[in-house]
Amino acid sequence: MSTSLTFLLMDAPYEQSRTATAFRLLSAAVERGIGVRVFAYEGAVSLAVTQQKPHANALHGRSLEEEAHPTPHLWVSALMEAAKEKGVELDWVNCGLCVDERGATEVVAGVRRGSPADFWKMATETANTVVIPTR
Amino acid sequence: MRVLQVVESAYRATLEEQDDTVLWFTRAIRGAGAAADVLLTGTAVNYAVRGQSAAGLRIGAWSQRHPPAIETEITKLVESGARVVALSEDLAERGIAKEAMLPGIESLGRKSLGGLFAQYDRVWKW
Amino acid sequence: MTSYLVVESRDPFESHGFARRCELAAALKADGATVTVFLVENGVIAARGSARLRELEELARSGVAVIADEFSLRERGIAVPDLAATVKPVPIEAVVEQMTLGVRVLWN
DSSP, rough: OOOOOOEOOOOOOOOOOOHHHHHHHHHHHTTTTTOOEEEGGGGGGGGBBTTOOOOOOOGGTOOOHHOOOHHHHHHHHHHHHHHHHHHOOEEEEHHHHHHHHTTSSSOOOTOOEEHHHHHHHHHHHHHHEEEEEEE | OOOEEOOOOOOSHHHHSSOHHHHHHHHHHHHOEEEEEHHHEEGGGGGBTTTTOOOOOOOEEESSOOOOOOHHHHHHHHHEEEEEEEEEHHHHHHOOOOOOOOOTTEEGGGGHHHHHTTOOOOEOOO | OEEEEEEEETTTOOOTTTHHHHHHHHHHTTTTEEEEEOGGGGGGGGBBSSSOOOOOHHHHTTOOOEEEEEHHHHTOOOOGGBBTTEEEEEEEHHHHHHHHHHHEEEEO
C-alpha cells in the first residue's frame, strides 16, 4: 500500500469555501512528502480549466497585476510543481462525463480524463481516501 | 475492499444530471469491482420512498426525455445485491412509514451505526 | 481500534444536522472507536465558549475530542481565549496526519 492519499472533490471553483480547504489539505500533504491522487467529480472538473482569467478590482482600486486574483488552475499547477520538487506523486483525474457536460476540456497539462473506475483504483492503491462532498 | 457510501444530500441537480450522481457513482464503482453498499441519511432517506416521479420537465420547447428515476436506481442497487439501509430516526422525523418504502431497504437506528460502519473497510460520506 | 474524524464545515446553527452528527460521534465513541470532531470553515462558529450550543459539552462528556482549524478561526476573528475550553486549535496538517494513520474521515 502506498503512502499516498486519495481525495475526491466535487465543488466548482468560486462557489464554496470547501475548495480552498481542499487545496490547503492537498498542499499540506505534498509539503509533508505524501503523494496525492485527486479525482475531480462534477463541478470540480472546472478547477483545472486553463481559460480561467484573473481580473482587476476597480472597487478596491487594484489593477490586474495588483489584484493577483486567484485562479484555481494555477493552484493545480502549483501543486504539480511542488509535488515534482518533493519527489512525490500527484495524479489529477477529471471525471470524463462531468468534463463533457461542463465543456471543461482545456485543462492544465498533466490532468487526465478518467472515470469512477479510476477513483476506485486510486482508493484501493492508496493509504486512505477522503470524499469532500458538495451541498 | 468493502465500502459504505453514506448519502445525505438528495435531489441535488438531479433534473439537470438525470441521475442522482452519488447513486450513479456507486453503481459505477460496483461495476468496477467495489463491494459498495449504501446508507441513506438526512434528506436522502426520501430516496427509499415508492412513487417518486420527476417526469414532465419542460423549458420552452425543450422537454426532458429521461428524467431521473431514483426509485429505479435504488431498486437496481438492491437487486444487484447491494445492501441499502435507511436511518430510522431520519425516516421517522420525515413521516416515512415502512409501507411507503421500496422493498429490500433495511432500517437501522443511529445507535447501531457504529456496528454497521465496522463492517466496512471504508466509509465515505457524500 | 477504529478511529473517525468527523469534519463539520457548516455553521452549527444553520440546521439540526450538527446536533444529529454529534449524536453519531458519541454513538461511535460508545461503540469503542476513537472519535474526533474537526471544526473547519463555518463549523468553527461552534467553537466560541460563548456560543449557545450544548453539543460541545456533551461531546466532551462522551470522550469525543474537538479540534478546530486555526486558519478558519482566525478568518472569523475567533481568538484562542474565546474558545470553548474543550476545543483545541490545530493546523490543517493535523487532518493530513490523521489520514495517514488510517482515520476514517466523514466530511460534513
